[in-house]
Amino acid sequence: MTIFQFPNDFKWGTATAAYQIEGAAREGGRGPSIWDTFSHTPGRVFNGDNGDVACDSYHRYEEDVELMKELGINTYRFSISWSRIIPDGDGEINQEGLDYYHRFVDKLLEAGIEPFCTLYHWDLPQALQDVGGWENRRSIDAFVKFSEVMYREFNGKIRYWLTFNEPWCIAFLSNVIGVHAPGKQDLQAGLDVAHNLLVAHGKSVSKFREIGVDGKIGIAPNVAWAVPYSKNEADQGAADRNIQVFSDWFLDPIYKGSYPQSLYSWFEQSGHVPPIHEGDMEAIAQPIDHIGINYYAMSVNRFNPDGGYLQMEEVDMGLVKTDIGWPVESRGLYEVIHYLQKYGNIDIYITENGACINDDIVNGKVNDSRRISYLQQHIAQVHRVIQDGINLKGYMAWSLMDNFEWAEGYRMRFGLVHVDYRSLKRTPKESFYWYQNVVKNGWMETRK
Numbered sequence: 102m103t104i105f106q107f108p109n110d111f112k113w114g115t116a117t118a119a120y121q122i123e124g125a126a127r128e129g130g131r132g133p134s135i136w137d138t139f140s141h142t143p144g145r146v147f148n149g150d151n152g153d154v155a156c157d158s159y160h161r162y163e164e165d166v167e168l169m170k171e172l173g174i175n176t177y178r179f180s181i182s183w184s185r186i187i188p189d190g191d192g193e194i195n196q197e198g199l200d201y202y203h204r205f206v207d208k209l210l211e212a213g214i215e216p217f218c219t220l221y222h223w224d225l226p227q228a229l230q231d232v233g234g235w236e237n238r239r240s241i242d243a244f245v246k247f248s249e250v251m252y253r254e255f256n257g258k259i260r261y262w263l264t265f266n267e268p269w270c271i272a273f274l275s276n277v278i279g280v281h282a283p284g285k286q287d288l289q290a291g292l293d294v295a296h297n298l299l300v301a302h303g304k305s306v307s308k309f310r311e312i313g314v315d316g317k318i319g320i321a322p323n324v325a326w327a328v329p330y331s332k333n334e335a336d337q338g339a340a341d342r343n344i345q346v347f348s349d350w351f352l353d354p355i356y357k358g359s360y361p362q363s364l365y366s367w368f369e370q371s372g373h374v375p376p377i378h379e380g381d382m383e384a385i386a387q388p389i390d391h392i393g394i395n396y397y398a399m400s401v402n403r404f405n406p407d408g409g410y411l412q413m414e415e416v417d418m419g420l421v422k423t424d425i426g427w428p429v430e431s432r433g434l435y436e437v438i439h440y441l442q443k444y445g446n447i448d449i450y451i452t453e454n455g456a457c458i459n460d461d462i463v464n465g466k467v468n469d470s471r472r473i474s475y476l477q478q479h480i481a482q483v484h485r486v487i488q489d490g491i492n493l494k495g496y497m498a499w500s501l502m503d504n505f506e507w508a509e510g511y512r513m514r515f516g517l518v519h520v521d522y523r524s525l526k527r528t529p530k531e532s533f534y535w536y537q538n539v540v541k542n543g544w545m546e547t548r549k
């Protein structure tokens with residue numbers, strides 16, 4: 102048996118996002134977002150599922166906070182529905198929306214739980230998409246206005262902030278691969294979106310500093326770790342491109358003031374470059390306080406000329422997979438955190454890590470032993486990284502509860518808590534009690 106001891110000030114938490122849990126899509130003055138549109142577009146989401154009700158956390162947030170108290174976490178990552186705050190994206194402020202988040206954040210603070218707030222977790226107000234969305238530079242100023250409202254309103258209550266969740270998903274998954282909203286398949290659109298959200302990030306960080314918010318701010322890229330299928334250069338290049346498009350494409354402009362040259366040249370060879378305006382790169386490169394990283398799996402990559410915008414394909418090596426089909430390999434978490442040290446010994450939070458395990462309730466219990474095994478392996482890697490002297494400050498399991506898993510709808514379950522989507526009854530799974538023990542003791546034992 103091995104005991105892994107964690108620092109006393111380590112932030113143990115869970116994570117969710119507004120569109121995935123809140124529901125109340127047309128309540129409280131909320132305007133439509135691109136995910137309302139996308140999920141109501143036939144064929145876009147499994148089974149035609151949508152976030153109209155989701156986990157109904159808009160009405161049940163007090164019950165959710167009670168679950169967090171029972172779990173014993175000291176940190177909770179959540180996101181803001183932009184179209185609750187400014188229903189048409191950059192017009193009038195909706196006081197009901199602000200009031201909802203004040204009620205919620207006050208409940209967290211009463212419970213001694215640190216709010217860890219993501220401003221943008223994919224739910225762009227539809228009114229902005231109607232005029233080009235993130236491809237239109239108007240969204241930059243709209244986001245800065247939205248973020249300024251939140252900074253001023255919650256200064257003193259929220260101390261930990263993230264501007265954007267998973268910029269790769271916002272730019273490439275949603276506009277090049279096309280499986281997330283708005284569902285475009287256009288490489289130039291992806292580069293335009295990536296660039297404009299980076300400018301929005303930088304200008305929002307500047308606004309955060311200008312206001313003098315009592316807190317820290319950063320961004321949360323989902324990160325890939327990939328190894329080449331063979332030693333040949335083409336396969337190595339494919340793996341490098343895959344790693345860089347998730348992390349370097351966003352963190353190089355922030356930390357170095359320029360895009361990674363090799364990937365920039367890769368896109369340029371097909372005639373696509375980011376739409377850089379005078380002053381953009383300086384605006385992006387504002388110092389930040391931390392990064393959140395979201396890690397789920399690593400992959401083995403090889404060159405494939407028909408392998409999409411990166412000419413890359415993932416090779417199935419026969420590893421154990423979760424129920425969404427992602428291989429379980431925690432080594433990638435260790436490797437990618439060390440890879441990110443090239444940006445300096447920056448404060449890092451694991452803002453998402455978890456497993457899609459679709460076990461159901463049997464005799465009142467969910468025996469999700471596979472999720473416990475996944476968490477054990479990955480939290481052990483977190484401990485290794487801390488032992489290496491890296492500033493890894495916290496771990497937030499994705500997710501507190503089962504929720505709307507985007508294009509997969511409700512069939513894919515990532516929660517420590519089971520949600521019955523008919524009754525909305527919450528049932529802690531066995532993994533909830535396992536994680537509760539880790540959080541309570543600040544250490545973890547493994548039988549291996």
Ligand SMILES: CCOCCOc1ccc(-c2cn(C[C@@H]3NC[C@@H](O)[C@H]3O)nn2)cc1
Pocket residue numbers: 118121267274278280323395397453499505506507
């Ligand atoms: C045909 C090609 O298809 C490619 C699908 O490609 C992906 C890649 C990555 C994801 C993905 C989903 N998640 C979990 C979420 N993170 C944020 C939070 O909201 C969780 O719900 N992380 N990455 C989905 C799909």
